[in-house]
Amino acid sequence: MVEIFINDSAIKVKEGTTVLKAAEKAGIHIPHICFHDAFPPEGSCRMCLVEIEGHPCLELACSTQVREGMKVYTETENVRDARKGVLEFILAEHPMDCPICDKAGECTLQDYYEQYGLFESDFLEEKERKDKKVDIGKGLILDRERCVLCTRCVRFLRDITKTGELGVFERGVRSEIGIFGDQYIDNNYAGNLVELCPVGAITDKDFRFKTRNWFLKKGASVCPLCSRGCQIFIEYHPGFARFKVPKRVYRISSRVTSRDQSQKEKGYWICDIGRYGY
Ligand code: SF4
Ligand code: SF4
Ligand code: FES
Missing domain, CATH: 3.10.20.740 (Ubiquitin-like (UB roll))
Known part of the structure; x- marks a missing residue:
């Protein structure tokens, strides 16, 4: 020790x-x-x-x-x-999308700006415009303007699924995440990329723009679809008292995130059969 x-x-x-x-x-x-x-x-x-x-x-x-x-x-x-300097550089090229971003409310960048940033930007230059709706996989949309190039998605596909569909292309301010040729992401663990992405750069076609995550309640459960029994959250909308919103499940997520270390030996990832099987 x-x-x-x-x-x-x-x-x-x-x-x-x-x-x-x-x-x-x-x-x-x-x-x-x-x-x-x-x-x-x-x-x-x-x-x-x-x-x-x-x-x-x-x-x-x-x-x-x-x-x-x-x-x-x-x-x-x-x-x-x-920290402020790092955030200012990241946000210099980041769009002001929070009001329409699916990740708002559970976004690492948004949380860190609140906790460690709160500055007025000194950048006067126009932000770089990039593709905002790139179809990269069976359930996945990539917004290149929101991407902070952390490469978590690239490392997941390289080291965990070993399918390697994503990479970093170009250099410097033009660096961007993309798929190699026609390597559309359709492996059975692709849905994990949405949770793994710390910002709203990779969003889920199944969840996009359907609700806001702060309306959802989470119930801890165990996926019943195979004997592995992955630990999941069932995230559902409880409905509003005054106007009608269908009470229904909006998404299934892994109970084991990097913010919940107590469970990590059970594995972070759930398969897409469990994620979209509701
Ligand atoms: S990724 Fe985070 S900081 Fe960026 S627009 Fe979405 S919520 Fe806002
Ligand atoms: S995980 Fe998200 S923010 Fe990080 S490189 Fe991939 S798309 Fe960009
Ligand atoms: S450089 Fe340490 S967390 Fe990114």
Whole structure:
């Protein structure tokens, strides 16, 4: 075990643990967008910057491993400024779509802007216009303007389903997610991409524009469609008292998300038979 100090509180963690995971164990949330527990760190979003005593510049918490006596600070002025800077760069090319975005209300970028941003943008330039409705799979629509290029979707299809339909094309400000040739995504785990995408870039044809997620109630359940018994949420609209909205199920989601670490050994992904079998 290694003892480190996060914001002056001592914590013991296993050797090889990253600063982000150590902080999580200590109950301290370090904001992160590209990191997901199912994959090795990617280090592309820069949202997880922290200060480490003795280091000349800020470090990535998602990919820096702890060492004995390390002193980490997650809330210094430098760190807060850096987070704001990262958010400002992401939002410089991000559309003001929240009122019409299916992810609003459960969007990592929206939450982080509220928690760590709240700045007036200094960018005067026009935002880059990109395709907003790209049909990439049997149930999936990609909005390239909303994509923050975290590559979670690319890594999922490369490492989990091993079908590799998506990639990052072009370079610099023109970088974009796309399918290789005619490799339309139609594997049986494709629906997970909607949950895995931290923003509203990949949306579900089955759910798009049908309701707002904050109207939905969640019931914890177990998928009955095979003997694996994946843990799911059944998300349903309870109806309004004053006007008629059909009471019905709007979506099935995995109960195990990267925000719910207590269940993670049971696996994050559910198959599309369970997801759309209602
Ligand atoms: S992805 Fe998030 S921040 Fe972007 S428009 Fe949708 S809700 Fe807003
Ligand atoms: S589509 Fe979503 S998951 Fe894929 S890179 Fe863009 S933001 Fe990340
Ligand atoms: S979470 Fe560390 S760089 Fe994205």
